[in-house]
Amino acid sequence: MKSSSFARPSLSSILQPVFSLRPKHGRPIICSTILPKPHTPIYLRPPAFQATLSELKKWHIWAKNQATSVGSTFSDLDNGPDSTLLHRELNWLVEDALEQPAILLPQNSRNNYDDATPLSIRACLDDLYKLWKQRIEERRPFQYVVGCEHWRDLILSVEEGVLIPRPETEMILDLVDNAVKGNEELKNGLWADLGTGSGALAIGVARILGLGCGRVFATDLSPIAVAVASYNVERYNLQDRIAVRLGSWFDPLKDVQGELSGFVSNPPYIPSEDINGLQAEVSKHEPRLALDGGANGMNDLIHLCNGAASMLKPGGFFAFETNGEKQSKFLVDYMHTKVKGSFYGVNIISDFAGIQRFVTGYRA
Amino acid sequence: MGNGGRFRRFHGCVMIAAFQKLQSHFVMRGINVCQLAGHNPNQVFDKNTLRRRSYSTSTFHKTAQLQPELSVDLINIMEQKLSVIENRHAYLQAIVNQVDALPEEYFTANKELKKLRHTIDVVTELRKKHKEIEGLKLLIAETQDDKDMHQMASEEMGQASEEEKHLRYLLLKSLLPKDDADERDCILEVRAGTGGQEASLFAMDIFKMYEKYSQKKGWKFDVLDVAESDLKGYKEACAAISGADVYGKLKFESGIHRVQRVPVTEKAGRVHTSAVSVVILPQADQVDVHLRNEDLKIDTYRSGGSGGQHANTTNSAVRVTHVPTGLTVAIQDERSQHQNKAKALKVLCAKLYEMERSRADASRSRLRAEQIGSGDRSERIRTYNFPQGRVTDHRVGITSHSIDGVMQGENLDTFVDALLLQQEMDAIASLTSKQ
Incomplete structure (x- = not known):
């Protein structure tokens, strides 16, 4: 979804008129490109289908057996999910797809519901079989299966072509929260989330800034990401405070150069040669555009680092996610040598697994 | 309702006697006598009877007959x-x-x-x-x-x-001495004890009982974490319950709940005895327990790997450790790391608060120790006997013969109300003995 090194020639066709002549009220996307229509997560679909309790029980038992049969195969193979995790995911699928999910819970198995009871579901029975088959056989990520990811206190719509926000990334918002606390200038300033994907960080930042003057730009190179992020922004009713723009990194933000109070990014940072060895859920299903950071994984981080110097106003805050210790240290070193004097208070922060995941600092 | 009328008068007498003598156990023995007299126990211990006994001000105001004579x-x-x-x-x-x-x-x-x-x-x-x-x-x-x-x-x-x-x-x-925590929300912890699979099945039943009871009371019952056993029972389960005076109502539920029944796994049809421990903690926030972020260590206890974009996992389990006390709480069932962390913190705060309270209690007078629910969690407080269809609370000596009603959360008030009543009587007793 994000990379400056990808698909430059085709960009012009997407980017053309950045400002539409007929801006629709309340629509954050001001762009003439026809964006794909985002999928609705299962849990938000109407319970328009029906199946009997016995049919659903049969499906549930089948699905549980599928999950059990996986054992530790996937986790041994590529650090994928084991049975325990798949069982938990199955519970969540039931939670999302059934109007009365409790009926299939084990503790209700002793309740005497009539097996012929018709139950309302949000996807047809055939689809439930299909979806779980995709999860087990094709290793399709669970979040794509149900069409959403629970992230912080948000439920974000996700689909193929959009990176599924990671739990680690949640911490960037804690870092932003700390920076903004007691700093009215940051709180009421302009922020940007570059390579926004599902819009997770942009939405999180906008909610931290609150109802003041603070505004957030979310940019992404991928039209699908822009469509999905816009959908999520609207679902959280933040279209007045977040502008989603299509384009590579800082390109769509030329009009606010040097005016940003803060920016955050989780850019692609995996070294190209590592991509194929990733767990199947990632390597086979998630967009390479959002993962591949070039030869050493640093291409985009360096690009953002350079951009930060020109985009942020003095005192402006930044937070990047990186691949870990090596990249974080490289980045800090880069800031201290190559763009010397541009930043201060540069810091490396570890995630909950103890990996040196984030680099933060301020524009001098 | 001829019987009912007689009982009501009888209860009135018992209360007056109790107030005069200020001996709490007298009341409870009195109730037991009622039951031994062989009347339909369901009728004796229905909600209304107990409510009448609960000294609500309106009752006293309206029914002169029930006005207690203070000594x-x-x-x-x-x-x-x-x-x-x-x-x-x-x-x-x-x-x-x-x-x-x-x-x-x-x-x-x-x-x-x-x-x-x-x-x-x-x-x-x-x-x-x-x-x-x-x-x-x-x-x-x-x-x-x-x-x-x-x-x-x-x-x-x-x-x-x-x-x-x-x-x-x-x-x-x-x-009367009042526990400041009574108005708080609470954390419920149910743990299977002795009795293997049967104990974990009963742990689930007990957990569900409190869930239904909460629904009936209009309280919010929020499951925090469930560790299932092989037979789909609960090895351990934890919930946050919120509503009016939740802790005050449920605090006496802490202790060992014993079950006697024929387990589903038992082929020979023998009655087994197993046990489940219940802990009720008042909820607290970070301010109550003076929790500082520096004192917290948060980690994901996941097996290695590079994390971040490398991994797509729905496992966002979090373990919170309170460094000064070494207390740890791990929560894994939520769908986001943020929520797992929030729930873990909630439980941790409740535990720290309880530690602080028991420290304060120990330095306080003997008052609390003499009361019911001395806080000893190893105390066997209640027996659920399925073959005989009865539930007996050993502290107040009350038996309910509607075990299904209790398990459905409907007749649990029988015990909750009686325990609250005894608390009040004990408090009166200690108020006079202190002088």
């Missing part, structure tokens, strides 16, 4: 307390009114004033009533000759002393 000792104690309270109130009022009062002084005085407000209102009313009674006494003495006036004054006198009694009772209630 002379108790009245004397309360009379002494009146001036103590009034003096304290005046002293605090003076601090609050001081222009140059230190902010901290002002704050603590104000806090105490708030607590005293209800009591002082009753005291004022009681003083007024005393004056009225004095006036009426005088009037009665002066109107010996005027028959009509005399009778009117006597009637008013009768009414006034009834009201005085009621006010005394209200004052007594407000003087």
Whole structure:
């Protein structure tokens, strides 16, 4: 979804008129490109289908057996999910797809519901079989299966072509929260989330800034990401405070150069040669555009680092996610040598697994 | 309802006796006697009977028959307390009114004033009533000759002393030691104990019982974490319950709950005995327990790997460790790391708060130790006997013969109310013995 090194020639066709002549009220996307229509997560679909309790029980038992049969195969193979995790995911699928999910819970198995009871579901029975088959056989990520990811206190719509926000990334918002606390200038300033994907960080930042003057730009190179992020922004009713723009990194933000109070990014940072060895859920299903950071994984981080110097106003805050210790240290070193004097208070922060995941600092 | 009427009177007697003798166990023994008398226990212990026994003010106001006679000792104690309270109130009022009062002084005085407000209102009313009674006494003495006036004054006198009694009772209630935590929300922890799979199945049943009870009460029941056993029972389960006075109502549920039944796994049909432990903790927030972020260590206890974009996992389990005490709480069932962390913190705060409270309790008088629910979690408090269809609480000696009703959360009030009643009786007893 994000990379400056990808698909430059085709960009012009997407980017053309950045400002539409007929801006629709309340629509954050001001762009003439026809964006794909985002999928609705299962849990938000109407319970328009029906199946009997016995049919659903049969499906549930089948699905549980599928999950059990996986054992530790996937986790041994590529650090994928084991049975325990798949069982938990199955519970969540039931939670999302059934109007009365409790009926299939084990503790209700002793309740005497009539097996012929018709139950309302949000996807047809055939689809439930299909979806779980995709999860087990094709290793399709669970979040794509149900069409959403629970992230912080948000439920974000996700689909193929959009990176599924990671739990680690949640911490960037804690870092932003700390920076903004007691700093009215940051709180009421302009922020940007570059390579926004599902819009997770942009939405999180906008909610931290609150109802003041603070505004957030979310940019992404991928039209699908822009469509999905816009959908999520609207679902959280933040279209007045977040502008989603299509384009590579800082390109769509030329009009606010040097005016940003803060920016955050989780850019692609995996070294190209590592991509194929990733767990199947990632390597086979998630967009390479959002993962591949070039030869050493640093291409985009360096690009953002350079951009930060020109985009942020003095005192402006930044937070990047990186691949870990090596990249974080490289980045800090880069800031201290190559763009010397541009930043201060540069810091490396570890995630909950103890990996040196984030680099933060301020524009001098 | 012939029986019901008899019982109601009987209960009235028991209460008066209890108030006079101030021996809590008398009441409970009395109830047991009722039950042994062989009447339909469901009727004896239905909700209404218990509510009637729960000394609600409205009951006392309306049913003169049930007005407890407070013992002379108790009245004397309360009379002494009146001036103590009034003096304290005046002293605090003076601090609050001081222009140059230190902010901290002002704050603590104000806090105490708030607590005293209800009591002082009753005291004022009681003083007024005393004056009225004095006036009426005088009037009665002066109107010996005027028959009509005399009778009117006597009637008013009768009414006034009834009201005085009621006010005394209200004052007594407000003087009883109150647990500040009673109004808090609570954390429920259920753990399977001895008895293997059967114990974990019963742990699930007990957990569900509290869930249904909460629904019935209009409380919010939020499952925090469930560790399932192989047979789909619960090895351990944890929930946050919120609503009005939740902790005060449920605190006596802490302890060992024993079950006697034929397990589903038992082929020979033998009755097994197994046990489940229940812990009820008052909820607290980070401010209550002075929790500092520096004291917390948060980690994901996942097996290695590079994380971040490398991994797509729905496992966002989080473990929170409170470094100074070494307490750890791990939560894994939520769908986001943020929520797992929030829930883990909630449980951790409740545990820290409980630790602080038990420290404070230990240094406090013997008062609490003598009361029910001394906090000893290894105490066997209740037995659920399925073959006989009964549930017995060993602390108050009450048996409910509607085990299904109890498990469905419908008849749990039988015990909850009785335990609260006993708490009140114990408190009265300690109030007088302290003097």
